[in-house]
Amino acid sequence: MALEQKNTEIAKCHVENISKPTVFPFPYTPYPPQQQLMECLYRTLTDGGVAILSSPTGTGKSLSIICSSLHWLLSQSSPAHTNKTGKAKESHTHSPNHKKISPKKKPARLDDDLLDQQKKKEKFSYLSTFCYFSIKDCRQYLQKKLEILEQYEQLERNAANKKRRYNHTFGYSLLFSWFNGEGLPAGGTNQTDTKNRSVNEWMVCSSVIYLFIYFFATNQKTFELEARSQKKKKKTPQIIYCSRTHSQLQQFIKEIRKTKFKDDQLEIVHLGSRKQLCVNDDINQKQVGVEHINEKCLEMQQSASVPGEVKIHAKNKKAATAKGGESTKISAAGQKNEAVQAKKRSRAQMENEAKHGANEAKKKGKKQSKCPYLNDRIEQFSLMSTLEMHDIEQCFELGKKMNACAYYGIRKNVATAHLIVAPYNLLIQESARESLGIQLKDNVVIIDEAHNLIETINATHTFCVTLQTLQLAHDLVKQYFSKYENRFKFGNAARLKQLLKVLEAFLHYLGESGVQDKSTAFNGGSFTAVVVNGDDMLFDMKIDHMNFYELTDFVEQHNLVKKLHGFAISNVIDNAASLSRTKSPLASLTNLLKSLMNKEENGAVIVTKYSAIEKRPQNELKYILLNPDVHFKRIVDECRSVVLAGGTMQPTSHFVQQLFHHIPAEKVHVLSCDHVVPQDHVLAVTLKSGPSNVKFDFTFKNRCDTKMLNELGRSIINIAKVVMGGMVLFFNSFDYMDLVLKHWKQHLANLPVKKKKNCSLRHFIIVYEPFHNMFFQQTVFVESHSSADVEPLLLQYKECIYPLVENKDDHETSKTSHGAILICVVGGKMSEGINFQDDLCRCVIMCGLPYANKNDIELKQRMEYLNKKLGNDAGNKYYQNLCMRAVNQSIGRAIRHKDDFGAIVLIDQRYSERDNIINDIPLWIQRSLYHATSFGDCFHKITKFVKHCKSLYCKEKEK
Ligand code: SF4
Structure with a gap:
């Protein structure tokens, strides 16, 4: 498709009949793409329906979403709004009918x-x-x-x-x-x-x-x-804003502060994890992971029902439930009395009480009956946290100040909040939504950074059990049953026996060596994986007659997961005590059983078996969700509007087909916005060969070719000579990155790898000393496999780049430092959500195309499912999309705001040869794309661009 023709589509949205809100309360005059986005969003919220909004990073997407959605929200409680159709009317203030408004109607912002x-x-x-x-x-x-x-x-x-x-x-x-x-x-x-x-x-x-x-x-x-x-009220919709990470949500709250909405009486709730909000220092320690904190917190709350007190017998059941409830809930009567008492206490008294409670528990060396921060002050906390806008860090500080649990305090405001800000996994999982009290009915859901939404839904509803965890679950249930056998009611004892039978059947099935149907199996060398029919599998296990609904209900209603966990701890059962309740083998089995009850075509069951005996405990049974619509449909059906927004949402048909196929076409608004950055700030070059004219072909069979790897090294060395500031290099995978670095170390720099002297960080920041020679003055950083290392690595990388800018007025006079090179992986932590703005990335280099392994059994299943459901080669399109979305995410690191500038180098001959690849690159990059005929041509183009950028840089500095 010609670029000109596509340019006309760049702002395609069903906006023809938009009754434009006169002016959005944007903090400055919006650029056309920002105005378009606000109008499209406003229209969607007003009329109901779905919107898919694509707007590149750095174009003020979040700000536009805020100004449009909150403007709409406030209009919902304005006097002229409430006609029966629910349509908002605009410009109330200047309406000639303004005086006729009934005195009973409420003023704006006071609904x-x-x-x-x-x-x-x-x-x-x-x-x-x-x-x-x-x-x-x-x-x-x-x-x-x-x-x-x-x-x-x-x-x-x-x-x-x-x-x-x-x-x-x-x-x-x-x-x-x-x-x-x-x-x-x-x-x-x-x-x-x-x-x-x-x-x-x-x-x-x-x-x-x-x-x-x-x-x-x-x-x-x-x-x-x-x-x-007592009067009947009309409920104003809530906006539920979701994004992928907490830093993105934090950024969203910061953006609200830039707008006029910060002064409105809007109640905003920012939901977070215990790691971010737990104020109990004994539990929330630096080195401790979120799962551990969850576990400890739940343990404290449920301590009334810890081992020794576990009773399923009917006589004790009621009492145990009441006791458990006591620790998790503050009863209404209790709240009232405690609130009255609280009035009489001074701040010092309260602080002392909280500390004293914790110390007493410590002294006794017992598990605390209840967290001392889970107290009546939570109510006061929830009051104070909504008086003005608090982000998650401020909520934590407030909780600390008030000695009240911020995690539970925030949740109390969910029902009344105007805007709920939460990571999108909390929205996707029905159980999480319910436990938080998030209501969907007639509310608005906006999911930002939604490019991976489908994959996230699928991953969230994929469950797996290994032979090892099944064995643990079996041992635990068996011992628990033996110990309390005489105390169980007949019905409960029968259910436990049934559970044991199911566990034994799974153990036997997974413990057998080899797979039954070898013809469809995928041989991965050390393992064999095969897709099985769920019903056939249960038939083979001889448990197909069992009612899994009743069995999973029994596990849930009797809190068996929790009780077994407590039992394992109190009875010091080998290995079992180390198992986290949140990752309980029994919970995994229950989820798996529930999934097996889904319609067969919505998922697939994969059995993987290892050939080596020592690896056999890793044999696994996995249910993968193929149809995300099963879990997303409820959100779409119940909500008034659902909006998906992101920097790289193309191809949007992917979302329409998989998530919104049941919505009438006129209710689906699609908008693809242009970038606000001027075209001359971006250079995209495809490079098909190196300085010695060796072709770059990173296909699987050729990617280890030593000549090509040498040529790649030399190309990067030359490009690095002219690039100022930071350069970010992407490889397809960690394995491939390691292979290339190893090769360069051996062939391009004959020096051993050493850690940098005085480097306070751990070994992951491998500063390749040989590459000092390779890359002149640039320090080379390599992404680590561990996500915990991301922050310190970025810190070091920044430190290498910013002295260059801060200490030197002119880049040309810089002799001592020439920036830094960051080598990382597509799909890794550096490829998404990290802001490499300005000098942090003046050039991004993509080595090859990150196609997934087509033989992977999961991928095959997904492709087959899409082919069956959507036809038209949908599976292959999905495969191509996966790759190009990853490329677009990575190369999008270079340009982060309207004044930014940078070069993008796409190294692989396929970039210049295949139209379908280039067509999937965002249009604002395509407009600046140049197909270099040789390395010299590419080098010349980049040098010229860098000169141009220097002049831009100087102009920017003068400003
Ligand atoms: S109740 Fe709150 S403060 Fe106490 S451990 Fe749990 S999350 Fe932390």
Whole structure:
């Protein structure tokens, strides 16, 4: 397809009939792609339906999403909005009908949800809340409170009951005056500046504050709001914004702060993991992983039902459940009493209590009955965390300050929040959604960085058990059953026996050597993998007659996973105690059994068996989900709108076919935005041969050719000579990267590999000293297999590049340092989500094409499934998409904002020979693409571009 023709499609969206919102509250004049994105999104949210929005990184995608979606959200509670069709009307302020609006309608930004929140918040102790904060904090708090209540009063005045006296704000006005240093009203004698007030004075005054607040908040406001809550309300939709990583979510919150919405009374909840939010230092330690923290936290909460107290017998069951419930939930009555008690305590007392509780538990050397941070202060925490926008770090700090669990505190706001910000795995899993209380009905879901959404859904619902874990589960259930056999009810004992039978059947099936159907098996050398029919497999195991629904229900209802875990710990059962409950073998088996009950065509069962006896424990049985629609359909059906956004969403047909095929075409909005970066800031070159004219062919059979690897090394050395700043080099896989580096070390630099002197980091930052010779002054960094090493590696890489920029005014005068080279892997940690902006990456080099192994049994299944379901060679298209999406993600590292510039070098003859490859590269890169005829041609082009960039750089500096 000609480039010109494609350019006309670049901003393709069903936007013909958009009744444009006059102006979006964007912080500056938006670029055309930003305006298009906002309009398309607004239209989708207004009309309902689905949108797939593709906008390159650095084009202000997040900001556009915020301005459009929150603008729409606020319009939902505006007076002119609520017609029966649910359509938003625009420009209310200037509407000629403005005066005719019913006085019963609410002013903007003060919808019923907000009033609900107020009602909830008024119930808690204000005094104890204030005790945690400085006078400045309290003043800000009261100022906000006053603003809200003034709006509330205005609303009530407009309402039918005009005779009532309205003085909610009276008490707050007095307090606010006092905080502003205007003296205590009604006999107050203190006229000094608030800054100079002593602590004692503050404590005395706090009693006065308490009386005021108690009187005005409890006696008047509460019942006013109570009465109001009886009225039928229209629920304003929630926006659930999801992205892949927490750093991306953090960035999203930062972007909101740049907009006017930071000042709106929007309740924003940022959900995170215990690793980020757990305030218990005994549990959340630096070196400890998230699974360990989850495990410890759950253990503390469930300690009432730890081993020794595990009873399935009916007599004790009720008591045990009540006990367990006690530790996980704070009962409503308990909350009320504790809140009243809290009013009477000082901050110091509370802190002491929390610490004392933890210390006592430590002294006793016992498992704590409950985490000391899981207390009544959680309510106050949830109140304070919504008064203004808090990101996850601020929530953690607030939790620390208040000695309240931030993890559970945040969850309390999910139901009332206007905007929920969460990683998208929490949305995809139904169980996670339910445990968090995330509602889908009529709400809006926006999934950012959605390019890997389908793969994530499939991976989340793929379950695997190995022979080893099955053996552990079997041993555990058997011992548990033997120990308590006489105490089980007949029905429970029968279910446990059934479970044992299932485990034995699986063990026998996986323990047998070899696979039955060798004709369809994939031979991977040391192992053989085969796809089996789920029903046939159960028939072979002789358990096909069993009702797995009932069995899995039994496991879940009796919390068997948790109980067995506790049993293993208390009875010191070999190996079993080391198993995490979150990765329990029994939980894996239950998930697998549930998956086997899915329709057969939606997934596949793969059995892998190893030939060597010592490897036999690794024999595995895996269920892979092939149809992501099974789990995503509920989100699409229940939500008002679902929006997928990302930098590289092409080909969008992939999403439409797999996730939205049941939605009418007119309800699916597709938009592909252009980049905001000028065309002369980007150079993309394809390179098909090296300096000695050896062809670059990275296909599997040729990729180890030594001549080609030498030629590759020489090409990169030459390009590195002219590139200023950082250069990022991508290989297809870790294995291939290691092979190439090993080859270069032997053939291009005859020196041994050494660690850099004084390098405080671990061995993964292999600074290839031989490559100092190869690459002149550049230091070479290599990506590590371990994700924990990413941060320190990036830090070192940055340090190598930025002294160059900060210390030298002109790159040409730089003799001591010439930047750095980062060698990494497509699909690794460096290829996604890392911002290599400006000098961190002035050139990105892609070596080869990262096609997956077509013989891989899982990939084969997916391709076959797509061919069957969608036809038209859909499997091969999927295979091609996987590769090109990975390429696009990697090369997208070079340009990160509108003033950025950089070169992209695509090394492989296939880039210049195959149109289908180039067609899948984003259009903004295609426009700057040049097919070099030789290495000299490519080198000349890059040199010229670098000169041009230097002039751009100088201009930028002058600005
Ligand atoms: S309850 Fe909260 S603070 Fe306590 S261990 Fe669990 S996550 Fe951490």
